Amino acid sequence: MSERDDTRAARAVLDEVNLAHGTRFRLLRRFDDGVQSGAWLLDGEDGRRAVLKWSPSRSWAGQIERAAGAVAKVRDAGYPTPEWLAVGTGTGGFGYQVQASVPGRSPDRVGAEEARLLVGLLETHTGLDPDPRRDWSRFVAEQMSGHPDGLRRQAAATGTAGRELVGVCAQLLAAYGPVALPTGDLVHGDFRPGNILLDAGRVSGVVDIEALGSGTRAFDYATLLSAEDLTPEAVRTLSDAGTRVAGPGVPAYCFVQVALDLTVFVHRHRLERGIRNLSTLAERAALLLSRAP
Template structure:
């Protein structure tokens, strides 16, 4: 990346709010008060930016407690849970949701604890298994127009992510990137068309494996209807900067090259906005450039 016009003097001092993180003990207590089910927190799950925790019920069954602020049980049921229910009927390794409780303006869920560990580094054989699982998402929601389509937020802020203002204010390069994203969004729908199941955060940290096979795909809180190939672009960003063998990156780039512009363009613009915004607000400042560099490769 050319830094000739991007130096410390170009950085505009800013203070942006970070995404709130899960307080598992507080959420477990809230669930107990509302349901009478006492949950013992065993510890936080490995990975993730906002947090999930392993909990144990009185009967000894273990699950994963997650939390989504500014959300409702009704919205969860009509969107993400409907997506997962359909995929599970097709044999997709997505965890069942055992409990969903409204806690203030947030939803707390307890999901099935599936076996396996998150993928720290993706190789070609494992990528092919990931792609085989991903293929089950194609047209999975045909006839389910009641399930909301995936929002892109190319012209307006998302709910705690895909924020435009951090890009506008952080630096010259991020401001220029935001202008290009907004201009692109002006000519495209606000939501992703299609009848596939879109995970929305389909990266190695949310894909579990054991003994060379995929055992689960977790974190469906943002799932919606749309073109399932959107998740290939999500996966490509999830491999950056160093979470896969070079051959894996090349294979995935070739798949994205073959996508229709109507899918690849909005997906790349969305992920560029999402990851650069997230890097500005959550990563060290010197890491922002690496995400801007990736975004620039296809933003046009």
């Protein structure tokens, strides 16, 4: 979609938002480089800023609406994700949500201090359990026990780096055998540095949370470990913290799911930076393998 068409689509969605909710938000600009949906800065009639998120995938609309209740639940528990001001599905079948704008910016690089903040945040996921019917632990278990070959084949078909990663991941799965994944925690589902806002030495916001559910917070640790710009000290800190959740096998299993799925995703969308990061994923998988009994 061209930039002009992208803006036109966002304006159309916002027109429906304003009509459905009696609001008067004004579109300012897109301020992310999201692949699956855009984030657009809005100006309200009271001068306060907000953010419009909408998805061009009609199949995702139901999840956006479903997530609203879970977002309210975790916010009531003190979790720092912005308030959702409006949520719904437009006449074209596209899901949307408007959230409050909060101060802060995503870290360009996660070092020791950022890792400490993120571990502190991830530990607040413990027992939060926002949506037991959307269980990320069950999803990972099904992928790794019932359908792992399909994801492995797709990842291996992406090229040499993909095949090398699949090889290390296969060793990682074999090293631990069947693993029972705990549940009952909040799982963000895409817990990456780009979805975390920091301000004045604290986490000011957690965004892009539409996929949230229940499961084990080890999945979010594994997702964070797949990020590109982590210092070696940050990798050790996050890996150690993930292991403390339920032993080394749980984050290892979660990392295999995250890494293989990410490999397929970046190739499908031709994301060159992500494709270049596949060697880093293999290195992180090898690190987890080194901790196997």
